[in-house]
Amino acid sequence: MAYIRIPTLVCLFLSTILGTCTSADGTPPPIFVLGDSTADVGTNSHMPQSRARANFLHNGIDFPHSRPTGRFSNGFNSADFLGKKFGLKRSPEPFLSLLTLGSRFKKHLLKGVNFASGGAGLLDVTGSNLTVIPLSQQIAQFSTVRDNLTALIGHDETDKLLCRSLFFISTGSNDIFGYFVANSTIPKSEFINILISAYSDHIVALYNLGARKFGIISIPPVGCCPSQRLRQKAVNGVDDCFNPMNDLALDFHSALDNLLGSLTTGLPGFKYSLGNAFRMTMDVIRNPQPFGFENVESACCGSGHLNAQGICNRTASLCPDRRTYLFWDLFHPTMKASSLAADTLYSGPPIYVSPINFSQLADNNNQ
Numbered sequence: 358m359a360y361i362r363i364p365t366l367v368c369l370f371l372s373t374i375l376g377t378c379t380s381a382d383g384t385p386p387p388i389f390v391l392g393d394s395t396a397d398v399g400t401n402s403h404m405p406q407s408r409a410r411a412n413f414l415h416n417g418i419d420f421p422h423s424r425p426t427g428r429f430s431n432g433f434n435s436a437d438f439l440g441k442k443f444g445l446k447r448s449p450e451p452f453l454s455l456l457t458l459g460s461r462f463k464k465h466l467l468k469g470v471n472f473a474s475g476g477a478g479l480l481d482v483t484g485s486n487l488t489v490i491p492l493s494q495q496i497a498q499f500s501t502v503r504d505n506l507t508a509l510i511g512h513d514e515t516d517k518l519l520c521r522s523l524f525f526i527s528t529g530s531n532d533i534f535g536y537f538v539a540n541s542t543i544p545k546s547e548f549i550n551i552l553i554s555a556y557s558d559h560i561v562a563l564y565n566l567g568a569r570k571f572g573i574i575s576i577p578p579v580g581c582c583p584s585q586r587l588r589q590k591a592v593n594g595v596d597d598c599f600n601p602m603n604d605l606a607l608d609f610h611s612a613l614d615n616l617l618g619s620l621t622t623g624l625p626g627f628k629y630s631l632g633n634a635f636r637m638t639m640d641v642i643r644n645p646q647p648f649g650f651e652n653v654e655s656a657c658c659g660s661g662h663l664n665a666q667g668i669c670n671r672t673a674s675l676c677p678d679r680r681t682y683l684f685w686d687l688f689h690p691t692m693k694a695s696s697l698a699a700d701t702l703y704s705g706p707p708i709y710v711s712p713i714n715f716s717q718l719a720d721n722n723n724q
């Protein structure tokens with residue numbers, strides 16, 4: 358046989374040089390999701406000992422069949438809406454439920470996996486009191502998935518699959534909550550450095566496992582969530598966002614922006630898109646009407662002042678029109694807010710998502 362076969366090694370070498378991850382047939386990219394409750398689609402429901410769970414009503418009231426699924430939302434969350442943008446029905450399944458799937462494991466694995474765990478953060482200490490899966494452990498789980506993929510389709514195909522996969526990470530809010538709950542004496546700038554250094558380690562670990570395309574969602578104005586408005590009232594006696602927390606979120610965003618820019622030079626083929634959750638949410642809070650929101654201060658589901666003194670559960674009070682609320686419970690956005698966020702991440706302008714948006718991140722013809 359006298360045909361010339363280009364060795365696989367050369368192809369991989371070339372694709373590294375060119376920094377491209379191509380898909381021959383244009384199939385949607387697999388999606389791997391890591392992070393916290395904004396993206397958890399049932400991880401913590403698999404851990405009965407976890408104190409950060411949402412697998413009970415009124416959570417899930419707007420999910421198909423009004424089913425509580427462990428999502429901290431009245432329905433779908435951002436991971437679901439991002440999944441839809443890339444051709445899935447919703448978010449990929451949680452890692453912990455894939456383990457129970459048996460023979461259907463493979464079919465699901467090839468679409469991607471969701472590792473996000475409510476209460477978790479960048480630091481292992483964050484949420485440790487609640488029993489959650491910190492980011493480092495989520496990455497260890499991803500490493501297992503990579504082994505499973507390798508066993509299914511081999512090394513080369515796994516490398517190719519991961520190269521064109523999207524890795525969405527939504528984390529950091531709980532680290533900031535932790536900083537204030539612990540009344541930490543670490544100076545703020547030093548704390549930001551600790552978080553950014555941890556983020557850098559996590560991204561490099563994922564890169565070393567084959568991840569190339571990162572869709573990163575930074576910290577929203579956590580000081581404006583109903584629970585922190587309560588804190589502001591208690592501490593300073595005024596109705597407003599708790600601004601020290603927002604300042605930290607803002608500083609985190611610029612530090613993360615710098616980090617990602619600098620990682621680009623050291624990691625061949627690394628590609629990212631950074632969603633500015635602070636700015637997108639703040640713009641809605643300052644000017645809610647065009648987005649269809651009528652209440653951007655209270656929780657839709659909860660109890661007490663701003664519906665933020667108690668958690669959302671079956672006996673909590675529920676707002677009449679959930680589509681007009683920004684916040685579902687004392688910490689989390691409504692399904693409507695999550696849908697808007699996903700739209701902006703997918704196709705928004707550079708003020709909200711940069712240097713490219715998530716649709717461009719997935720686009721192989723536009724490297």
Ligand SMILES: *C1O[C@H](CO)[C@@H](O)[C@H](O)[C@H]1NC(C)=O
Nearest residue numbers: 703704705706707714716717
């Ligand atoms: C982001 O996404 C859209 C849709 O894919 C794309 O057409 C557009 O050029 C991007 N927007 C900006 C402002 O870069």
Ligand SMILES: *[C@@H]1O[C@H](CO)[C@@H](O)[C@H](O)[C@H]1NC(C)=O
Nearest residue numbers: 482483484485486535538539
């Ligand atoms: C864990 O809980 C204990 C007691 O409830 C508290 O003193 C400690 O600060 C908490 N640690 C963290 C990291 O939140």
Ligand SMILES: *[C@@H]1O[C@H](CO)[C@@H](O)[C@H](O)[C@H]1NC(C)=O
Nearest residue numbers: 456462501502504505506508
């Ligand atoms: C996935 O990989 C891990 C670690 O190699 C292994 O223990 C586990 O059995 C695999 N699961 C499946 C379903 O293949």
Ligand SMILES: *[C@@H]1O[C@H](CO)[C@@H](O)[C@H](O)[C@H]1NC(C)=O
Nearest residue numbers: 537538539540541542543592
């Ligand atoms: C937090 O720490 C400061 C000084 O370190 C102290 O004055 C303040 O009372 C503490 N607040 C709480 C709620 O523990």
Ligand SMILES: *[C@@H]1O[C@H](CO)[C@@H](O)[C@H](O)[C@H]1NC(C)=O
Nearest residue numbers: 660666667668670671672673
């Ligand atoms: C709901 O949560 C509140 C605290 O916010 C608690 O008092 C109440 O017992 C809970 N209801 C149920 C059914 O667990």
